[in-house]
Amino acid sequence: MAHAAHFDTRRQDRNLRVVLICGAVVLGMVGLSYAAVPLYKIFCQVTGYAGTTQVASSNVKGVIAREMGVRFDATVSTGLPIVVKAPEETFDRIGTVQTVTFKATNVSARKITTTASFNVTPDLTGLYFNKIQCFCFTQQTLEPGQTVDMPVTFFVDPDLDKDKNLRTVRELTLSYTFYASDNGGS
Secondary structure, three states: OHHHHHHHHHHHHHHHHHHHHHHHHHHHHHHHHHHHHHHHHHHHHHHOHHHOOEEOOOOOOOOOOOEEEEEEEEEEOOOOOEEEEOOOOEEEEOOOOEEEEEEEEEOOOOOEEEEEEEEEEOHHHHHHEEEEEEHHHOOEEEOOOOEEEEEEEEEEOHHHHHOHHHOOOOEEEEEEEEEEOOOOOO
16 A cells, blocks of 8 residues: 555656646746747847848948949828828948938828838848938827928948848838827827
């Protein structure tokens, strides 16, 4: 009998250990699911993955001879009553600090608060696209019928020229998607 009791105690200890390990795994997975979005955002900002651009205060690396075209695109989410006009394409030497202006018009009879997400394509170029100033860093509020200028000051990092995967790239596209801010657009 003593042997059977000892065997039952060992079995209970193993079962308890399995339950604790499974519980720890489940808690770890829940914790990682909550951390996934912020960690992914940080990863994209650091690496430029998925066309995520960089933020800079200036271009300290200078300008190089290679030229790069930058196209601009604006999309408005369905149901948001604004019209956004993207600027014309620019074409300049890599490293040149440029400012372009998007124009947004509120075509509704109510105040609208928007925000914009952005990316750069080809995706690998996001690491080299630097914004110094951008309307996308803050929410934009437009009164009924109001048109606003929304400037973006940027440069393409000259290190792009050293990336063998981007030697044939001659044009980038900076895209914005406008959507209602968390307060429902008003």
